[in-house]
Amino acid sequence: MATLPLTTDSGDDGGHYLDLLANQGWALLPGFLSAELTAGLRWEAMQSNDWKRAGIGLEGATHNTIRRDHTIWMDGKTPAQAQYQGLMEDIRLAVNRAFFAGLFEYESHFAHYPPGAFYRKHVDALRGRGARVLTSVCYLNPNWCAEDGGQLVMYNEQDTDILARIEPNGGDLLLFWSERFPHEVLPARADRYSIAGWFRRNLETANPL
Ligand SMILES: O=C(O)CCC(=O)C(=O)O
Ligand SMILES: [Fe+2]
Secondary structure (H helix, E strand, C coil): CCCCCCCCCCCCCCCHHHHHHHHCCEEEECCCCCHHHHHHHHHHHHHCCCCEECCECCCCECCCCCECCEEEECCCCCHHHHHHHHHHHHHHHHHHHHHCCCCCEEEEEEEEECCCCCEEEECCCCCCCCCEEEEEEEECECCCCHHHECCEEEECCCCCCEEEEECCECCCEEEEECCCCCEEECCECCCEEEEEEEEECCCCCCCCC
16 A cells, blocks of 8 residues: 655644543544644545455445445554554553553554445444444545535434534544444445544453453
8 A cells, every 4th residue: 555654743632532431422523633644544545446345243244225335444554554543542541541441452444435325323332242342433534514414423322312413524533432322324425534443342351241
């Protein structure tokens, strides 16, 4: 995969997101990635030939009716990916310090929703069973507007009310506890790029509940 040189830093919001994770279970960090890192990651995603249709569940089966995004798992081997993963490592350590969360590792993939693509309502981890503890979604789209669709709709834990409709604005980072919030991606009307990632616990050593 080709790379772009990177010089500027990106960063968090001074720890405010930790309060939001404690109090409401999710946090949106606008402008988390610098414009330069956002552009570098988007460029890598757009020029890649490694896109695969996303699967569902452990067997990775593809279901047209549930999700229509395409993904590339990240390996951290380019400067942009390494910088991104460094930022996620800072979050992993901060969340572990704040919550004793036992976050052990991080996995992430680029996602591309071509026009018409969506991801129906789902939760990212089964309660008390999965390895995924904290979800991150980082958006890579410059100049996204409401008419482009593709909003992430977050529901409350009871799945009765909408908590937020999030525009996939470039550089913004969303964090939420993976088990708690059903969410869906509404059909995009423009090419929508993002990085979805999961901070995982170590199932080998974690005590089953
Ligand atoms: O792209 C988004 O806004 C969310 C994606 C998502 O829910 C997922 O990949 O599990
Ligand atoms: Fe999800």
